[in-house]
Amino acid sequence: MTAETTDRRASAPSYPLLLAGLAVAALACLAGSVATGYAPLDLKAATGDLLAGRQSLPALVLLELRLPRALLGLLVGFSLGLGGAAMQGLLRNPLAEPGVIGVSAAAALGAVLVFYTGLAGSFALALPLGGIAGAVLATLMLLALARRGAGTMTVILAGVAISSAAGALTALALNLSPNPYAALEIVFWLMGSLADRSLDHVWLVLPPMAVGWALILAGARALDALTLGEDTAASLGFDLGRLRLQLIAGTALAVGSAVAVTGAIGFVGLVVPHLLRPLVGHRPGRLLLVSGLGGAVLVLLADIGLRLVRVQPELKLGVVTAVIGAPFLFSLIWRLRRSA
Amino acid sequence: MALLLGLVVAATPALARPHRIVSLNLCADALVLRLADRADVRSVSWLARDPENSVVAAEAASVPVNHALAEEVAALQPDLVVVGAFTARSTVALLRRLGMPILELRVPQDLDGVRAQIRQVAAAIGQTERGEAMIAAMDDRLAAIRRPASPPLAVVLRPNGFTAGRGSLVDEILRQAGIRNLAAEQGLENFGEIPLERVALSGVRLLILNQPENRAPSLGEAVLDHPILAALPDLHMVRVPARLWTCGGPEVADAAALIAAAARQAEGEGP
Amino acid sequence: MRIDATGLRLALGGRPVLAGIDLALAPGELVGLIGPNGAGKTTLLRVLAALQAPDAGTVRYDGLPARQLGRDRLARGLAVLMQGDEVQWPLRADHLVALGRLPHRRVLGGMSPADHAAVTRALDAADAAHLRRRTVGTLSAGERMRVLFARALAVEAPMLFADEPVAALDPFHQLQIMELLQARARAGAGVLVVLHDLALAGRFCDRLVLLQGGTMLADGPPQEVLTDDHLRRAYAVEVQRGERDGIGYVLPWSRIAAPER
Numbered sequence: 041m042t043a044e045t046t047d048r049r050a051s052a053p054s055y056p057l058l059l060a061g062l063a064v065a066a067l068a069c070l071a072g073s074v075a076t077g078y079a080p081l082d083l084k085a086a087t088g089d090l091l092a093g094r095q096s097l098p099a100l101v102l103l104e105l106r107l108p109r110a111l112l113g114l115l116v117g118f119s120l121g122l123g124g125a126a127m128q129g130l131l132r133n134p135l136a137e138p139g140v141i142g143v144s145a146a147a148a149l150g151a152v153l154v155f156y157t158g159l160a161g162s163f164a165l166a167l168p169l170g171g172i173a174g175a176v177l178a179t180l181m182l183l184a185l186a187r188r189g190a191g192t193m194t195v196i197l198a199g200v201a202i203s204s205a206a207g208a209l210t211a212l213a214l215n216l217s218p219n220p221y222a223a224l225e226i227v228f229w230l231m232g233s234l235a236d237r238s239l240d241h242v243w244l245v246l247p248p249m250a251v252g253w254a255l256i257l258a259g260a261r262a263l264d265a266l267t268l269g270e271d272t273a274a275s276l277g278f279d280l281g282r283l284r285l286q287l288i289a290g291t292a293l294a295v296g297s298a299v300a301v302t303g304a305i306g307f308v309g310l311v312v313p314h315l316l317r318p319l320v321g322h323r324p325g326r327l328l329l330v331s332g333l334g335g336a337v338l339v340l341l342a343d344i345g346l347r348l349v350r351v352q353p354e355l356k357l358g359v360v361t362a363v364i365g366a367p368f369l370f371s372l373i374w375r376l377r378r379s380a
Numbered sequence: 381m382a383l384l385l386g387l388v389v390a391a392t393p394a395l396a397r398p399h400r401i402v403s404l405n406l407c408a409d410a411l412v413l414r415l416a417d418r419a420d421v422r423s424v425s426w427l428a429r430d431p432e433n434s435v436v437a438a439e440a441a442s443v444p445v446n447h448a449l450a451e452e453v454a455a456l457q458p459d460l461v462v463v464g465a466f467t468a469r470s471t472v473a474l475l476r477r478l479g480m481p482i483l484e485l486r487v488p489q490d491l492d493g494v495r496a497q498i499r500q501v502a503a504a505i506g507q508t509e510r511g512e513a514m515i516a517a518m519d520d521r522l523a524a525i526r527r528p529a530s531p532p533l534a535v536v537l538r539p540n541g542f543t544a545g546r547g548s549l550v551d552e553i554l555r556q557a558g559i560r561n562l563a564a565e566q567g568l569e570n571f572g573e574i575p576l577e578r579v580a581l582s583g584v585r586l587l588i589l590n591q592p593e594n595r596a597p598s599l600g601e602a603v604l605d606h607p608i609l610a611a612l613p614d615l616h617m618v619r620v621p622a623r624l625w626t627c628g629g630p631e632v633a634d635a636a637a638l639i640a641a642a643a644r645q646a647e648g649e650g651p
Numbered sequence: 652m653r654i655d656a657t658g659l660r661l662a663l664g665g666r667p668v669l670a671g672i673d674l675a676l677a678p679g680e681l682v683g684l685i686g687p688n689g690a691g692k693t694t695l696l697r698v699l700a701a702l703q704a705p706d707a708g709t710v711r712y713d714g715l716p717a718r719q720l721g722r723d724r725l726a727r728g729l730a731v732l733m734q735g736d737e738v739q740w741p742l743r744a745d746h747l748v749a750l751g752r753l754p755h756r757r758v759l760g761g762m763s764p765a766d767h768a769a770v771t772r773a774l775d776a777a778d779a780a781h782l783r784r785r786t787v788g789t790l791s792a793g794e795r796m797r798v799l800f801a802r803a804l805a806v807e808a809p810m811l812f813a814d815e816p817v818a819a820l821d822p823f824h825q826l827q828i829m830e831l832l833q834a835r836a837r838a839g840a841g842v843l844v845v846l847h848d849l850a851l852a853g854r855f856c857d858r859l860v861l862l863q864g865g866t867m868l869a870d871g872p873p874q875e876v877l878t879d880d881h882l883r884r885a886y887a888v889e890v891q892r893g894e895r896d897g898i899g900y901v902l903p904w905s906r907i908a909a910p911e912r
Contacts (some may be wrong), residue, residue: 077575077577078575078577078578079575079577079578079581081577081581095611095613097580097581097583097612098581100580100608100611100612101577101580101581101608104580104606104607104608104611105576105577105580105608106577132739155597155599156596156597156598158595158596158597160597161597217596217598218595218596219596219597219598219601221539221540221598221599221600221601222596222598224600225598225599225600228599236541236576236603236606238606238607238608239607240607261753261756261758264750264753265750265753266739267738267739267740267742267747267750268733268737268738268739268747268750268799268802269733269735269737269739271697271702271731271733272731272732272733274702275700275702275726275729275730275731275733276726276750276751276753276754276806277722277723277725277726277727277753277754278722278753279722317740321742321743321746322740322741322742323740323742323746324740352572352573353573354573
């Protein structure tokens with residue numbers, strides 16, 4: 041009786057087609073983000089000038105303001121989507137994502153400590169490293185608190201604990217900074233923003249992110265095997281200790297460096313994998329790349345949206361993703377509660 | 381030109397000069413220390429001694445300081461307490477209830493407001509002649525400013541991308557310096573944000589920043605180091621010490637002079 | 652693949668679980684691992700599958716220890732069907748069975764035609780071919796077990812371990828799974844299955860290994876292992892014996908008042 045309905049559902053779009061579609065969407069959103077701004081910009085002229093090497097004002101704005109913002113949206117969105125899918129695959133829990141499990145908040149704390157003590161001023165790479173360190177610490181704490189077989193409740197609670205602690209320490213660090221502006225900047229760190237970023241930020245985070253992506257994507261097959269439980273996955277030839285390390289390191293590198301330059305943008309890693317999972321037949325391995333591209337699309341769209349809504353002061357990106365993501369989380373929990 | 385008068389709330393003892401003046405606010409400190417006799421000043425705020433932010437740091441060195449706490453002030457038994465608009469309301473209310481004479485200073489919105497405030501303080505402390513002298517000195521300073529022949533386009537950039545638009549004291553200072561204020565031309569009223577994109581596309585010639593206030597970093601101040609500002613062609617930068625125009629005292633004339641000199645340099649006219 | 656274990660000892664949480672086990676497994680026989688609760692059956696299976704390291708003793712696969720053999724060769728040589736039927740994500744049955752091909756697939760490779768053929772063979776052998784497009788969550792317990800079994804078959808490994816594959820199934824499906832395991836052994840694989848059901852164990856297995864308290868009480872053909880004496884000592888039960896179609900069977904009948912444990 042159910043064979044009919046499942047047959048229809050079972051014909052998900054082909055994987056290469058899905059990837060191509062998402063990649064095109066991501067590039068389109070990238071272009072859209074470059075085209076969106078605070079002042080009218082003749083894109084054609086600016087691009088022409090840029091390619092010809094002419095340092096006209098529109099070319100400068102394109103290169104130094106529009107492009108970094110769009111590129112960061114792409115890179116950060118990709119990292120968050122990928123990190124979310126990786127965490128959900130590893131923890132075997134659909135509610136896991138860097139924001140919910142406290143990794144983003146801890147990364148923000150690491151970055152705050154490095155930035156406001158002036159370390160980042162003397163050694164630029166210190167900033168993403170601070171974010172990465174925070175992320176690593178949080179993931180290790182999470183694994184310690186919610187070991188094998190831990191249910192959803194434990195994972196969420198551990199994440200809440202880590203998030204709260206990290207948020208409080210971040211506020212404390214900002215308060216203790218001798219700079220009076222610091223205390224007001226907590227909104228950036230906890231809600232995230234792509235505004236006024238530069239190409240320097242892009243170059244700074246690209247290397248650790250790329251390494252992180254590679255580590256995570258290399259774990260695709262192992263995540264598939266993990267569907268059947270740790271013992272079966274081990275019997276299929278996968279080293280689980282190494283997989284855990286690999287995914288933690290990868291997520292910490294990608295998400296940690298993202299948070300270090302844009303603050304903690306939440307819910308992307310929760311919403312995107314959940315929406316796209318049915319399109320890959322629920323296979324965690326395939327979900328990785330698909331989530332990354334979906335995350336890029338979501339972040340870019342949100343960033344375009346908040347620039348079109350002319351509110352003063354400007355909406356923070358994390359606010360937009362939270363407005364989308366929090367109700368989503370509610371509905372997820374509601375459904376899990378009913379099935380549990 | 382609209383004159384903005386600060387409110388004189390409590391009745392000062394008629395005709396007699398106050399001899400135990402206490403100032404709770406940095407801007408008030410500057411006026412009090414310059415207009416009153418040293419012996420008449422009992423205490424100024426602790427910020428007055430900071431050479432970065434205070435124009436009367438030297439004068440305040442020998443004067444006791446307070447932290448604007450009601451008990452401190454009460455113990456001094458002042459016959460005039462000068463407060464600012466941002467002094468804690470609860471402290472001011474408490475002092476009023478204790479029956480102390482309070483003079484509350486607002487932030488002047490234009491040069492007429494600056495003059496009116498000088499007169500107001502001078503009257504309250506019984507030194508009207510010194511007040512007039514201070515105003516005359518400021519006006520002389522303003523008249524002596526050599527403005528650039530053709531006013532360049534400039535913008536004031538504060539942390540977090542804030543700027544001063546039409547109707548603010550900063551705007552009038554800029555006009556005195558002989559430059560065009562980008563924010564005012566784009567229709568910004570008073571204070572608000574200006575996106576870096578608009579700054580970059582507008583073709584500004586002069587960027588006006590405060591001198592770096594803090595050695596510890598902040599994101600808001602990091603925006604002022606955005607690479608695009610360094611990349612803009614023909615962009616000159618001038619850093620104004622914050623103490624010159626934070627308070628809206630007579631020293632704003634020095635700020636205007638500084639900016640005018642920078643503007644002439646930007647236009648290639650020489651200092 | 653031959654598996655030879657000698658002197659296995661393992662203590663968990665201070666308690667000895669395996670207290671000196673020697674065991675040899677060869678292709679072509681269906682070996683039943685039986686014993687009372689807490690005898691160490693699952694632990695022994697996990698140690699033999701290199702999922703858990705013993706405190707003492709060795710396990711050799713075709714003469715080599717696991718480390719020397721390497722994860723990949725071990726994964727291709729030994730398929731394990733663990734207890735329970737938890738599948739984390741609602742996969743389609745054929746995708747789930749395809750997971751069994753992971754040990755054979757290249758790192759960046761997809762499924763080759765050979766892999767697809769193996770999946771089809773496995774589904775056919777497990778009598779689950781008609782379920783291939785169904786989502787696992789919509790299957791009944793018996794169907795799900797067969798799909799998971801197909802997954803283990805898809806590895807096409809010379810050795811197959813199964814930990815209580817029939818525990819939650821109805822009689823029809825219990826018999827079906829036991830028949831499938833037997834067919835596998837007849838086809839040349841070595842099969843080790845942990846069982847609680849003495850009747851099934853006696854009927855289908857070529858050889859039985861009886862564990863009690865971490866030691867091996869008996870190892871041999873069912874008629875030698877399922878003696879009254881062994882069963883009293885191991886299970887503290889009296890059994891009723893019967894025979895049908897020339898095959899003997901035992902039914903646990905009554906409990907012994909004073910257990911000799």
